[in-house]
Amino acid sequence: MEICGVILAGGQGTRAGGRDKALMRLGGCSLLARAVERLSPQVAALALNANGDPARFSAAGLPVIPDTVPGQPGPLAGILAGMDWAAGRGADAIVTVAVDTPFFPCDLVPRLHLATETAHAPIALATSHGRPHPTFGLWPVALREELRAALAQGTRRVRLWAEAHGAAMAEFPAGRIDPFFNINTPEDLAQAEALLQAVN
Numbered sequence: 001m002e003i004c005g006v007i008l009a010g011g012q013g014t015r016a017g018g019r020d021k022a023l024m025r026l027g028g029c030s031l032l033a034r035a036v037e038r039l040s041p042q043v044a045a046l047a048l049n050a051n052g053d054p055a056r057f058s059a060a061g062l063p064v065i066p067d068t069v070p071g072q073p074g075p076l077a078g079i080l081a082g083m084d085w086a087a088g089r090g091a092d093a094i095v096t097v098a099v100d101t102p103f104f105p106c107d108l109v110p111r112l113h114l115a116t117e118t119a120h121a122p123i124a125l126a127t128s129h130g131r132p133h134p135t136f137g138l139w140p141v142a143l144r145e146e147l148r149a150a151l152a153q154g155t156r157r158v159r160l161w162a163e164a165h166g167a168a169m170a171e172f173p174a175g176r177i178d179p180f181f182n183i184n185t186p187e188d189l190a191q192a193e194a195l196l197q198a199v200n
Helices: 031-042 054-060 075-089 108-119 141-152 158-164 186-199
Strands: 003-008 046-049 093-098 123-128 131-140 167-171
Touching: 003 031, 003 075, 003 108, 031 046, 031 054, 031 093, 031 108, 046 075, 075 093, 075 131, 075 141, 075 158, 093 108, 108 123, 108 131, 108 167, 123 158, 131 141, 131 158, 158 167
Parallel strands: 003 046, 003 093, 123 167
Antiparallel strands: 093 131, 123 131
């Protein structure tokens, strides 16, 4: 199975004061650079889902794929954009990650893939402490037309759509840092800086 990676950065960063979270810096690196470093070794190819001027991400050297559904309806639109991009490459599936989650697991992709095979499910979602993290998932590109139709009908909840199509859960242990700690506010960024220093 060929799996491509898609970094989801299409949100508006409202709780971050409207800042572009992909370009926020943690430990001297942008959150986007950290996501690329963690995800690129795990996938066959990598793209960034983001809206607006793609030139602001040129330093990353990634294809930038915007939402194809108007109105910024949320992560499902980014997943669909990623599916369409990967289908054009002939890939079988994508794994998505949120750009504002800098400590996500370095074995995310193989463990999500294993979860789908073990459960004979088309989709897998990451969990920690028994709580799903729906933006961290494996999505077969074969479901993209069903997702497109669901978005057109107003579907917005990632987890509900995933579970309706058969989603396995891949549990990831939380050590000193919850691997799915995400940055929404300046306070979260300061906490992430402290966590980074604690493990270095």
